[in-house]
Amino acid sequence: MSQPPFFFRDGERVIRFGSGVAAQSAQLLGDxxxxxxxxLLTTERARAQVPDGALDAAAAELHVAPGPVAQAAAALxxxxxxxxxxxxxxxxVVDAAKAVVAAGGGKAAAIPTTLAGSTFxxxxxMPSGYESYGSARPALAVCDPALMxxxxxxxxxATAMNALAxxxxxxxxxxANPITExxxxxxxxxxxEALESDRLDGEGLALGALLGGYSVGVAAxxxxxxACCQTLxxxxxxxxxxxxxxxxxxxxxxxxxxxxxxxxLLSGALGEPSAQAVADRIGAVAAGAGPGTLADxxxxxxxxxxxxxxxxxxxxxxxxxxxPGRGEVRALLESAGLG
Numbered sequence: 001m002s003q004p005p006f007f008f009r010d011g012e013r014v015i016r017f018g019s020g021v022a023a024q025s026a027q028l029l030g031d032x033x034x035x036x037x038x039x040l041l042t043t044e045r046a047r048a049q050v051p052d053g054a055l056d057a058a059a060a061e062l063h064v065a066p067g068p069v070a071q072a073a074a075a076l077x078x079x080x081x082x083x084x085x086x087x088x089x090x091x092x093v094v095d096a097a098k099a100v101v102a103a104g105g106g107k108a109a110a111i112p113t114t115l116a117g118s119t120f121x122x123x124x125x126m127p128s129g130y131e132s133y134g135s136a137r138p139a140l141a142v143c144d145p146a147l148m149x150x151x152x153x154x155x156x157x158a159t160a161m162n163a164l165a166x167x168x169x170x171x172x173x174x175x176a177n178p179i180t181e182x183x184x185x186x187x188x189x190x191x192x193e194a195l196e197s198d199r200l201d202g203e204g205l206a207l208g209a210l211l212g213g214y215s216v217g218v219a220a221x222x223x224x225x226x227a228c229c230q231t232l233x234x235x236x237x238x239x240x241x242x243x244x245x246x247x248x249x250x251x252x253x254x255x256x257x258x259x260x261x262x263x264x265l266l267s268g269a270l271g272e273p274s275a276q277a278v279a280d281r282i283g284a285v286a287a288g289a290g291p292g293t294l295a296d297x298x299x300x301x302x303x304x305x306x307x308x309x310x311x312x313x314x315x316x317x318x319x320x321x322x323x324p325g326r327g328e329v330r331a332l333l334e335s336a337g338l339g
Contacts, residue, residue, distance in 0.1 A: 001190070001204045010214075015120075015141045017210060019203065022111055022144035025054040029086065032140045034109055038084040041076065041097050046089035046113050049147060055088065064089065064096045068234075073099035074127035082106050087138070091116025091240070094138065098124040102134040110138040113147045115159040115205060117166045120213030123222075137217065143210055149202030157195055158241035158289035160205055161248050164191045164282070165225055167212030168252065171262035173219035174319050180215040181262075185269040187211035192270065195285050224324055225251035227316030228333060235307050238297040246291055246336055249283035254332045258322040293337030300339040304330060 005018020014032050021028070029038070040058035042050075047061075062079055065072045073096045082105035087097035095118045097108040103126060110119040118124065122137040149156060167184035170176060190208030194201035216222065222230075229247055232238045256263060256275035263275040272278045291297055311317065312326055324332075 001201055001207075003203055003207055013137060013139050013141065015143060015210070017143040017145075017207065019145055021142055022147055023051040023054055025051070025086075025111055025142050026057060028140065028142055029057070029109060032109075033107065034084055034086065034140070036084065038086055038109075039080050040086050040088060041093055041100075042088040043090075043093060046093065049113055049150065050088055055086065058086065059083070064093045069095045069099060069124065070127055072096050073103070076100050077104050077127055080104055080106070084108070086111065088113065090114040091118040094118040095124045098122075098136045098138070099127050099134060102136040103127050103130050107139040108136065109140040109142070111142045111144070111147070113150060115148055115156070115163045115209035117163060117209070117213035117216060119143070120210060121166075121217035123217070143206060145203040145206035148206040148209065149200070153200065154288060154290050155241065156200075156205070157286065158239075158245040160191050160195060160209070161282070161286050161289065162229075162241055162244040163205075163209035163212045164188060165212075165229075165244055165248050165251070166216035167191075167208070168248075168266065169223045169225055170212070170215035170219040171266060172255070172259040172321055173216070173223065175219045176262070177219065180219040181265065183211040184215045185265060187215065188266060189270055192281065192285055195288065222316040223320040224254065224316060224329065224332070227311050227314035227320075228329065230316075231307055231311045231314060232294070232297075232299065235310055236299060236303055238294075238299065242289055242291050242297060243294075245286040245289035246294055246297065249279045249286060250332060250335045252279040252282060254324075254328075254335075255321075258320070258324075294333065295337050295339035298339065301334075304333060304338070307333070 008015040037059040040061045084106045085097045086109045087094045088111045094110045101108045112119045119141045122135040126134040167187035187208040190204045194204035229243045
């Protein structure tokens with residue numbers, strides 16, 4: 001696809017999307033309130049992707065440590081000291097930036113290098129010692145498709161399934177509405193068609209990720225799929241993107257009756273006859289991510305009880321239409337194949 005660059009003003013934030021916009025980061029940061037001292041948060045791997053001269057104005061550069069976001073953010077707080085931060089990297093880097101400004105003040109900008117939804121949502125863990133969850137979102141997001149879709153194809157496919165899940169769950173979230181519905185129904189074909197093409201459409205993927213992230217961010221849209229995936233990641237340390245890739249087709253099939261109306265709209269947007277056909281199509285695309293079952297990610301049947309203990313307390317379960325019981329969630333996880 002060919003999408004002309006655009007600005008989107010949404011409350012207190014500005015999103016700039018388009019090919020080559022990362023190279024304009026210095027000007028954009030100055031234009032939208034990052035003219036003073038600000039700190040660059042990144043990783044060694046992501047730092048190599050920064051366009052020449054784009055972030056030279058940083059007063060300091062700090063690397064986000066591996067591990068849970070809450071711990072990584074806590075380690076940064078003293079050095080950031082309430083200054084504005086610019087996150088250049090994937091979802092963990094952006095989430096860490098949101099966490100430190102929520103805890104210590106200042107504002108955050110995000111220049112994402114993946115399709116992660118953290119750039120577009122207010123959800124994040126807080127630093128250790130603070131409340132478990134916080135709410136802050138980047139005041140400026142600079143979204144360059146070449147960066148967002150820069151991962152290897154298997155990793156990109158896995159991350160895209162997480163982005164697709166955002167849009168799908170937003171369709172039946174507690175605050176779903178025609179605005180988020182329109183964004184979600186555009187996101188899904190953009191993402192799937194981009195991955196189904198032999199010639200990868202990075203621009204379509206990036207725009208789909210933006211629309212899906214926007215939808216879930218304003219429609220409070222985390223339901224049973226995210227409850228299961230986030231818990232598997234936090235309890236068993238399964239890889240985030242690949243966990244979403246394994247679970248999404250099963251989650252859509254699981255919700256076929258509970259969210260028949262919204263999933264009927266999704267089926268129509270994708271030109272499919274039913275929610276099960278949508279689930280099958282997602283499964284075929286997700287196969288490009290590599291792992292096809294939870295067993296491939298090291299999850300065993302013996303792991304289920306402690307996982308279920310946490311899943312059933314996740315707010316996404318209460319948000320799910322026809323709130324599922326423990327036995328139903330167990331069956332969903334078992335359908336993904338256990339070791």
